Amino acid sequence: MASGAPAKRVDAVRALRDAGVTALLTFGLFLPLIGFQTVTDVRNDLILNTRWPLLFAVVALVGFSRLAYSFAIEPWLQNRALKPAVEPAAWRGKVARWIIPFAIGFVVAYPAIVLATAGFGRSVKWIDNFGIQVLIYVMLGWGLNIVVGLAGLLDLGYVAFYAVGAYSYALLAKTFGFSFWILLPLAGTLASFWGILLGFPVLRLRGDYLAIVTLAFGEIIRIVLINWVDLTNGYAGITSIPRPTFFGIPFNADDDGFAAVFGLEYSPIYRTIFLYYLILALAFLTAFVTLRLRRLPVGRAWEALREDEIACRSLGINTTNTKLTAFAMGAMFAGFAGSFFAARQGFISPDSFTFLESATILSIVVLGGMGSQIGVAIAAVVMIGGTEIMRELDFLKLVFGSTFDPTQYRMLLFGLAMVLIMIWRPRGLITTRQPSVVLKERKAIASDLVKEGHG
Amino acid sequence: MEVFLQQLINGITLGSIYGLIAIGYTMVFGIIGMVNFAHGDVFMVSSFIALVAFLLLVSLLGSSSIALVLFVVLIVAMLFTSLVNWTIERLAYRPLRGSFRLAPLISAIGMSIFLSNFVQVTQGPRNKSIPPMVQGDFVLFTKNDYPVTLSVKQLIIWIVTAVLLVCFWYLVTRTRLGRAQRACEQDQKMAALVGVDVDRTISMTFVIAAALAAVAGTMYLMYYGVVSFADGFVPGVKAFTAAVLGGIGSLPGAVIGGILIGLIETMWSAYFSIDYKDVAAFSVLAITLIFLPQGLFGRPDVEKV
Numbered sequence: 001m002a003s004g005a006p007a008k009r010v011d012a013v014r015a016l017r018d019a020g021v022t023a024l025l026t027f028g029l030f031l032p033l034i035g036f037q038t039v040t041d042v043r044n045d046l047i048l049n050t051r052w053p054l055l056f057a058v059v060a061l062v063g064f065s066r067l068a069y070s071f072a073i074e075p076w077l078q079n080r081a082l083k084p085a086v087e088p089a090a091w092r093g094k095v096a097r098w099i100i101p102f103a104i105g106f107v108v109a110y111p112a113i114v115l116a117t118a119g120f121g122r123s124v125k126w127i128d129n130f131g132i133q134v135l136i137y138v139m140l141g142w143g144l145n146i147v148v149g150l151a152g153l154l155d156l157g158y159v160a161f162y163a164v165g166a167y168s169y170a171l172l173a174k175t176f177g178f179s180f181w182i183l184l185p186l187a188g189t190l191a192s193f194w195g196i197l198l199g200f201p202v203l204r205l206r207g208d209y210l211a212i213v214t215l216a217f218g219e220i221i222r223i224v225l226i227n228w229v230d231l232t233n234g235y236a237g238i239t240s241i242p243r244p245t246f247f248g249i250p251f252n253a254d255d256d257g258f259a260a261v262f263g264l265e266y267s268p269i270y271r272t273i274f275l276y277y278l279i280l281a282l283a284f285l286t287a288f289v290t291l292r293l294r295r296l297p298v299g300r301a302w303e304a305l306r307e308d309e310i311a312c313r314s315l316g317i318n319t320t321n322t323k324l325t326a327f328a329m330g331a332m333f334a335g336f337a338g339s340f341f342a343a344r345q346g347f348i349s350p351d352s353f354t355f356l357e358s359a360t361i362l363s364i365v366v367l368g369g370m371g372s373q374i375g376v377a378i379a380a381v382v383m384i385g386g387t388e389i390m391r392e393l394d395f396l397k398l399v400f401g402s403t404f405d406p407t408q409y410r411m412l413l414f415g416l417a418m419v420l421i422m423i424w425r426p427r428g429l430i431t432t433r434q435p436s437v438v439l440k441e442r443k444a445i446a447s448d449l450v451k452e453g454h455g
Numbered sequence: 456m457e458v459f460l461q462q463l464i465n466g467i468t469l470g471s472i473y474g475l476i477a478i479g480y481t482m483v484f485g486i487i488g489m490v491n492f493a494h495g496d497v498f499m500v501s502s503f504i505a506l507v508a509f510l511l512l513v514s515l516l517g518s519s520s521i522a523l524v525l526f527v528v529l530i531v532a533m534l535f536t537s538l539v540n541w542t543i544e545r546l547a548y549r550p551l552r553g554s555f556r557l558a559p560l561i562s563a564i565g566m567s568i569f570l571s572n573f574v575q576v577t578q579g580p581r582n583k584s585i586p587p588m589v590q591g592d593f594v595l596f597t598k599n600d601y602p603v604t605l606s607v608k609q610l611i612i613w614i615v616t617a618v619l620l621v622c623f624w625y626l627v628t629r630t631r632l633g634r635a636q637r638a639c640e641q642d643q644k645m646a647a648l649v650g651v652d653v654d655r656t657i658s659m660t661f662v663i664a665a666a667l668a669a670v671a672g673t674m675y676l677m678y679y680g681v682v683s684f685a686d687g688f689v690p691g692v693k694a695f696t697a698a699v700l701g702g703i704g705s706l707p708g709a710v711i712g713g714i715l716i717g718l719i720e721t722m723w724s725a726y727f728s729i730d731y732k733d734v735a736a737f738s739v740l741a742i743t744l745i746f747l748p749q750g751l752f753g754r755p756d757v758e759k760v
Contacts, residue, residue: 028538032504033577036511046585048510154557201745208490208560212695213744216737219692223737227730355688359564366561412572418565423550426558 015070023063030058100374107135107280111273120269127272129388132279132344136337137384139283141364141376143333146290148362149371150299151326152306154211156358157218160198161191161331163225163353165338170238170348171231180244180343184336191335192328199327203320206309218358225350237349244343246274275344282340286333287373293329302326360384360414367421369428378429387414457601462725463718468609468678470717471616475671476694477701477709478623479664485640485704486660487552492563493543495691496570497665501536501672502682503574506583508532509676521589525677529615532669540665541658549654567687574684584681612674619670620710623663627706632659640704689733693720696740702753711751 035055041047106113110131114123140162147155168187172178178186198217202210225232232238243251251258251271258274259266293299301322304312313319342348364383368375387410396406425431476498483491508531512524547566551558589611592604627633635656638646647653675690676682697716701708716736723735743750 025538025542028535029542032507032535033500033574036507038503038506038510038578038583040581046506046510046583048507048514154560201741205744205748207556209699209744209748211560212490212692212699213741215692216696216740220734220737223731223734356568359568363561363564366557370557408576409572411568412576415565415568415570415572419547419562419569422558422562422565423547426551426554 015067018070019063019067022066023059026062027055027059030055034058103374103377107131111276115269120267124269124272127269127276129391130385131276132272133388134381134384135276135279135283136341137361137364137380138377139279139286139337140334140361141368141380142283142286142290142373143330143337144361144365145371145373145376146293146302146333147326147330148365149376150290150294150306151302151323153323153326154207154362155214155327155330156211156355156362157198157214157216157221158330158334158361159353159355159357160218160221161195161334162338162341162357163221163350164191164194164331165335166342166348166352167225167232167238167338168335169339169342170241173242173343174238174240177242179248180242180339184339187339188332188335191338192332195327195329195331196324199324203323215355215358218353219355222350222353225353232350235349235351237347237351238342239347241342241346241348243271243346244275244278275340279337279340279344282336286336289329290373298322298325356411363418367418367428369430372428372430372432375428375430382429383414383417386417387411457598457603458725460595460603461601462721464603464605464609466718466721467714468612468717469721470697470714471612472671472674472678472713473690473694473697473716474710474713475616475619475667475674476690477697477713478706479668480695480698481701481703481706481709482636482660482664484698486636486657487548487559489548489559489563490695491548491664492560492691493547493566493570494664494668495689495694496567496687497536497540497543498668498672498675498690498694499682499684499687500539500570500574501532501665501669502676502686503578503583503672503684504535504669505529505532505673505676506585506682509585509588525588525611525673529670529673532673533666536665536669536672537662540661540668544658544661549657552657567691571684571687578684580684582681582683585676587680588677608678612678615670615674619667623667624706626663632656636660692740693733693736696736696743699740700743700750702750704754705750705752708750708752 035051037049037051038046039049111123111127114126114131118126140158144155144158147153147158165187168190169180169183172183172186173180198214202213205213226234228234245251246258249256249258249261251268251274253266254260257266258264258270264270294303301312301317302325304315304317305319305322305326309319312322341352345352360383364379365376367383368377368379390406390410390413393406396404421429476494479494479497480491483489483494505528508528509524512527516524543566547562548559551562587608589607591607593606593610595603595605597603627636635646635651636659638649638651639653639656643653646656675686693716694713697712698709699712700715701710701712716739719739720732720736724732727735
């Protein structure tokens with residue numbers, strides 16, 4: 001098609017009709033659940049309230065959005081499709097080269113930046129809720145990336161190993177009083193042992209079936225944690241788990257505490273900063289080990305397995321060992337993250353290890369672009385940081401009234417974001433991969449060329 | 456023996472509900488090869504729609520004509536849930552058809568999270584309980600002072616399930632739509648070449664799946680009298696287990712699998728441990744997939760290089 005051809009004129013009648021149909025559809029969709037609200041009255045009976053203004057506001061909003069789409073966005077998209085593809089600008093390559101060092105520098109300096117901008121008192125929240133929380137998910141995403149992104153094994157029960165790590169640390173630390181530094185590798189070992197144990201029966205499964213069985217295993221472990229009250233204290237969870245120490249110096253207000261030893265005024269911020277650097281180090285460890293493993297025979301075998309299992313077997317690669325090492329490696333990092341989680345919270349219960357967590361971690365891996373470490377990190381920042389920031393949007397109360405609580409929309413928007421990002425970029429945010437074997441020159445390849453693996 | 460018979464009755468009732476949901480999984484998997492993770496939540500949404508319809512009708516008509524109310528509730532729930540699932544397929548799954556294999560799975564998980572949180576936000580996080588819609592029991596026989604009863608609710612569930620399964624069976628085996636569905640299942644490209652509207656057929660599959668889930672949702676509401684926004688996940692996984700046990704892609708398999716899962720669950724609760732009843736269902740899922748991946752009635756999957 002000629003590049004200078006004018007875009008089609010907007011057909012106003014069609015646009016109006018489409019908007020009308022969309023509005024009608026929205027009305028039908030939301031009539032039962034937005035139009036009516038089930039509430040309990042004073043006699044404890046369930047009665048219905050109507051919410052017509054809200055329903056019609058939603059319908060009008062959707063109808064007008066559809067109209068705007070027909071008049072503004074659709075012609076724009078068509079125009080863009082007619083233009084020849086623009087060569088990526090030269091600055092993009094430069095930005096891409098500097099983005100990783102910059103990101104590393106930023107995360108290392110993050111506590112200092114927060115302290116400088118938010119002040120001493122408020123920065124605990126920003127380092128803890130944002131920094132540590134996001135980094136836990138970055139680490140979990142990188143760990144699961146080994147299983148899903150490299151070996152192509154779809155695992156929906158990853159949170160089970162996270163739980164094994166957390167409970168291992170909590171129980172062993174409380175019962176035997178071992179320190180965090182002894183228990184960290186131990187928790188990782190136990191988790192990877194469970195990874196192998198659960199990996200064995202599912203060696204023959206692939207794809208969605210593997211996902212469902214791992215989901216079942218994850219749920220079984222959670223139900224056992226709930227019901228084995230003697231060991232795990234059931235729903236009530238385990239409280240007052242010992243906190244990690246700074247090479248033997250505890251973070252408390254005592255005379256031999258961290259603040260006193262270093263001659264500082266006591267503040268909880270020191271522990272938070274310490275935990276921040278701890279999880280940062282663990283996350284970097286995960287990334288570094290993954291990078292190195294990709295160059296080892298086992299890492300190459302994982303990627304070969306993802307591309308074609310039958311070819312792998314005919315080349316003499318032991319697929320059993322390859323799959324089990326992937327499960328064990330992924331589980332080990334989940335175990336590390338789990339024991340860190342238990343040490344940071346000081347309290348764990350089965351509620352922290354639901355299927356939703358597994359789904360969140362898997363979605364971070366897929367949304368980021370399977371196999372791309374930087375993509376996984378970006379997805380974790382967007383999805384976890386984004387939902388955490390919803391807690392801070394107090395100014396919305398001024399707009400929607402004081403009863404408006406933005407936090408309850410967190411997971412709603414999270415689910416919606418998952419759907420929208422998948423439709424926008426089915427291959428994930430970062431769609432190029434760095435091959436670990438190159439001929440002559442090093443160049444990125446499009447992820448369309450990377451198979452997703454049969455599982 | 457009497458305990459066993461009672462559990463048999465309870466198990467078949469529960470199993471009918473699972474079977475109705477399982478058909479949705481198996482049909483969608485058969486036609487587009489995707490595990491529709493949101494299907495359990497569609498079931499949950501349908502029971503909320505039924506709840507709203509029930510409360511509305513009772514406030515309009517009074518609770519005297521319960522049979523009429525129940526019938527209307529069923530129809531309303533089926534209609535609105537079909538609309539919901541049609542829209543979901545259109546917005547969240549159709550753009551991803553033929554793309555990267557994991558994309559629809561993630562989209563479905565996102566949809567599942569969205570639906571349960573949507574219901575939580577719009578209807579509140581608390582359990583919604585209603586007074587029993589229908590009451591009454593038939594005592595079948597009494598032995599050792601243990602009466603074996605079949606409640607009216609259970610009878611209604613059996614009858615409604617049986618009637619709908621017959622309608623559904625007719626739809627799939629005897630109508631144009633059913634033929635188009637089976638054609639798309641075998642080969643979408645070929646079906647399109649001989650004039651089958653593939654998009655429409657897939658949409659209709661989601662509509663039928665939702666209608667059957669809505670029947671299950673209404674029956675669930677009537678049977679237990681309580682629903683919550685979190686009720687979609689576990690029944691969903693169990694129904695998926697049923698579909699796998701029966702052989703995914705096989706429609707009679709889904710129903711029989713559902714009844715088997717219902718029986719396993721009630722028997723396990725009665726004779727072993729009620730705390731671990733979900734473990735029983737999930738273990739069945741794992742064991743079936745590991746040792747009998749094609750299920751009881753499925754076709755074995757032959758892998759070609």
